[in-house]
Amino acid sequence: MDLASRGISTSRHSSVRRSGAREARRRCAGRPVREARRVARPERARPDRTPCPSKLGSLRRVALRARVALRARRALRARRAREARAPVRRDGLPRERDGMLTTNMTGTATTILHLSDIHLRRSEIESPEDLDADIRNELLRDLASLTLTLEDGIHAVVVTGDVAFAGEPVEFDSARSWLLRLCKATGCPPEQVWIVPGNHDVDRGAIERSSVLQAIHEDIRRADRPAAALHKHLCDPTGAEALLTPLQAYNRFAEQFRSESTPRAVAWTSSESDLVLNDGSCLRVRGLNSTLVSSRRDSDTSHKLVIGPGQLTIPRQPGVTWMTLCHHPPRWLMDEHEVADYLDSRVSVQFFGHEHRQRVQSYDAGIRVYAGALHPSRGESDWCPKYNILRLAVEGESTNRALAVEVYEREWKQSQTMFGPAVGGGDGQYPRKFRITLPPWFPPSPGPSDRAVEEHILENVVVETSDAVDTKRDEVLVDDNAPKQLVFQFFKVPYPTRMKLLLELGLLRDEDAETPESELLRRVVARARDGGSLNELEAAVAGRVPKNSEAT
Numbered sequence: 001m002d003l004a005s006r007g008i009s010t011s012r013h014s015s016v017r018r019s020g021a022r023e024a025r026r027r028c029a030g031r032p033v034r035e036a037r038r039v040a041r042p043e044r045a046r047p048d049r050t051p052c053p054s055k056l057g058s059l060r061r062v063a064l065r066a067r068v069a070l071r072a073r074r075a076l077r078a079r080r081a082r083e084a085r086a087p088v089r090r091d092g093l094p095r096e097r098d099g100m101l102t103t104n105m106t107g108t109a110t111t112i113l114h115l116s117d118i119h120l121r122r123s124e125i126e127s128p129e130d131l132d133a134d135i136r137n138e139l140l141r142d143l144a145s146l147t148l149t150l151e152d153g154i155h156a157v158v159v160t161g162d163v164a165f166a167g168e169p170v171e172f173d174s175a176r177s178w179l180l181r182l183c184k185a186t187g188c189p190p191e192q193v194w195i196v197p198g199n200h201d202v203d204r205g206a207i208e209r210s211s212v213l214q215a216i217h218e219d220i221r222r223a224d225r226p227a228a229a230l231h232k233h234l235c236d237p238t239g240a241e242a243l244l245t246p247l248q249a250y251n252r253f254a255e256q257f258r259s260e261s262t263p264r265a266v267a268w269t270s271s272e273s274d275l276v277l278n279d280g281s282c283l284r285v286r287g288l289n290s291t292l293v294s295s296r297r298d299s300d301t302s303h304k305l306v307i308g309p310g311q312l313t314i315p316r317q318p319g320v321t322w323m324t325l326c327h328h329p330p331r332w333l334m335d336e337h338e339v340a341d342y343l344d345s346r347v348s349v350q351f352f353g354h355e356h357r358q359r360v361q362s363y364d365a366g367i368r369v370y371a372g373a374l375h376p377s378r379g380e381s382d383w384c385p386k387y388n389i390l391r392l393a394v395e396g397e398s399t400n401r402a403l404a405v406e407v408y409e410r411e412w413k414q415s416q417t418m419f420g421p422a423v424g425g426g427d428g429q430y431p432r433k434f435r436i437t438l439p440p441w442f443p444p445s446p447g448p449s450d451r452a453v454e455e456h457i458l459e460n461v462v463v464e465t466s467d468a469v470d471t472k473r474d475e476v477l478v479d480d481n482a483p484k485q486l487v488f489q490f491f492k493v494p495y496p497t498r499m500k501l502l503l504e505l506g507l508l509r510d511e512d513a514e515t516p517e518s519e520l521l522r523r524v525v526a527r528a529r530d531g532g533s534l535n536e537l538e539a540a541v542a543g544r545v546p547k548n549s550e551a552t
Contacts, residue, residue, distance in 0.1 A: 060539045108278040109406075111153070113143070113186065114388040116160040116327075116353030117373035119200060120171045120178075132375045135385050135412070136178065139374070140185045142410065142419040146389065153187030154389075156275055158285070160353035160371060161198025161327030163253070167246070168203070172253035191273055191485045195259040196287045197250050198327035198353060199294045206246040207295050213242050217293045220306060227335040230292065230308040237263060243292050255521075256491045261289045262519060267311040273485075274320075279394040279401075280443050281319040286347075290328040298332075305332050307339045314346045319441045321403060323349035329370070348403055348436050349390070358386040358422060360407050360432055367434050369407060385412040386422065391431075394438065401438040406431040486538050487521060493544045501540055505533065 124130040143154070157179070164171035183190045207213050216233055223229035233239035240263035244251070251260040259268055266289050274282035288311050298304055305328055314322055329352045330340040343350055348366040358372030372386025389408040396402055408431045411422040423430045490498060502508045507524045515523070528534040 060535060063538055063542065109391040109393040110155050110275055110277055110283060112390045113154050113157045114351055114369060114371045114390060115374050116371035117162040117356060117375065118175065119162055119165045119375045120174050121165040122168050122170050125170065125174045135375060138418050139387065140182065143186050155188065156192040156194065157182065157188050158325050158351055159195045160325050160351050161196050162200040162353060163195065164201050167201050167249055169249045172249055176253060176256065193257045194270065194285050194287060194325060195254050195257055196325045196327055197247055197289060197291045199291055199298055201250040202291050202294050203246045203249060204296055210245065213245060216242055217295060220293050221304060226306045227308050227338060230306045231310055234266065234308065234310055258487055259287055277394050279397065281321060281394060281441055283321050283323060286314055286322060286324045288324055288326040290326050290333065304334065306334050312339065312342045316346065321438060322347045323351065325351045327353050329355060358409055358411065362434055366436050367405065386410065398442055399440040401441060403436040403438055405434045405436065486541060489541050489545055490521060493541060497544050501544060505537060505540065
């Protein structure tokens with residue numbers, strides 16, 4: 001219904017519109033069209049994107065409640081584990097146990113997805129000729145059907161190299177998008193994705209363009225002690241920078257998952273976001289870089305790669321179980337025996353890729369798990385996509401502890417065009433079961449009863465707090481996974497915005513001008529932690545993440 005039919009005079013509205021039009025024509029007379037449009041249309045004020053104090057307080061409360069909820073889930077898992085180990089159930093009936101992981105232990109085991117050799121090609125990305133797109137889709141479908149039997153889904157994803165095919169940035173961009181979809185489908189936090197580089201992640205063109213890098217490779221390979229020669233070059237800042245040049249595109253991709261190699265730390269460690277096992281001990285991940293001297297000269301008949309002693313620094317610690325990721329198995333290394341002996345003596349679970357052959361090997365103190373290839377070359381005579389799922393749980397306590405492991409080997413069934421169990425390898429069991437003896441560990445005394453602590457935590461999850469955040473309680477309940485989650489959110493924020501944010505918080509220094517972003521972020525987090533403003537940094541970053549960014 002128009003204004004006239006409702007008895008409202010329109011003459012005043014018309015006159016206002018006419019006077020506005022006359023004023024615009026008068027202001028724009030004799031001006032070019034583009035400038036006239038700018039003059040006629042007043043410039044709108046740009047909104048201030050700085051979060052207001054009330055919104056900042058709300059973001060802090062949301063982050064705090066998320067951390068408290070995570071702590072509550074961990075406490076609940078630990079209580080379920082203790083009940084599972086008890087000789088009788090709550091109803092007084094005896095508990096049946098077979099000494100290994102079984103379906104009645106759902107919710108107490110840590111579940112890990114192991115992928116390798118994805119080989120995303122630039123020429124096939126988002127193309128009808130991408131024949132492996134259907135394989136990746138079927139992988140997601142297979143994982144969805146498997147995780148229906150798991151209360152907590154997938155806890156971590158480990159990728160043992162060859163994410164890309166030629167080490168090009170567009171291939172890594174595609175890999176990041178697909179890994180995020182994988183996390184969303186399986187319920188795995190993106191902060192729990194761990195990656196190491198493979199030979200296909202190396203930009204071999206960078207090697208061919210650098211005579212200095214070629215000379216370093218030749219010096220290491222011709223040395224009587226290649227591992228010592230590599231260590232010498234890594235101790236030299238110029239040499240370390242040169243050795244990592246072919247991995248620049250990979251590192252830009254991997255730094256979002258805190259899995260990059262830097263001159264100061266070629267191998268990374270997950271100490272800031274360990275996986276918590278069912279008995280409260282932690283599962284710590286170490287990523288090894290076997291591609292430092294990788295080039296087109298790599299071959300199947302000779303040892304031409306080196307790990308070096310600098311990456312073999314895995315300390316024995318109470319309550320810590322180690323697992324490692326490495327693309328190349330030891331037989332590809334010139335320091336094969338040194339690496340194999342060290343890992344066998346310190347590590348309980350070793351993950352490898354590269355050989356496109358799926359298998360599990362046991363040794364005195366652990367197991368070696370080979371994933372096969374998710375996307376093997378279709379020219380291979382035994383072409384068959386494969387991947388692994390592992391479930392781990394600690395049995396026993398104190399001086400009688402063991403890590404029970406189930407390995408579910410999955411392979412492509414061509415007749416059914418879908419993934420299914422691989423039962424032909426090993427001893428024919430599915431899943432394959434292993435029991436690894438662990439050193440004694442006595443968990444710290446919890447003080448009050450676990451039930452009281454759990455009820456207190458759950459109560460704090462649902463109770464609203466005031467705008468003023470209790471700083472002391474916030475420090476007590478800080479999530480161990482927060483730094484890596486902060487990194488993941490930080491790289492979602494556009495570059496100019498995050499630099500402005502750091503300036504506003506006073507976390508940038510003059511000496512940061514030429515610092516790579518991964519190293520800059522480490523400095524910023526350290527300054528924020530030392531200055532007591534880490535929570536403020538997390539809240540500010542969360543408030544600047546674009547709403548149209550990919551879901552995490």
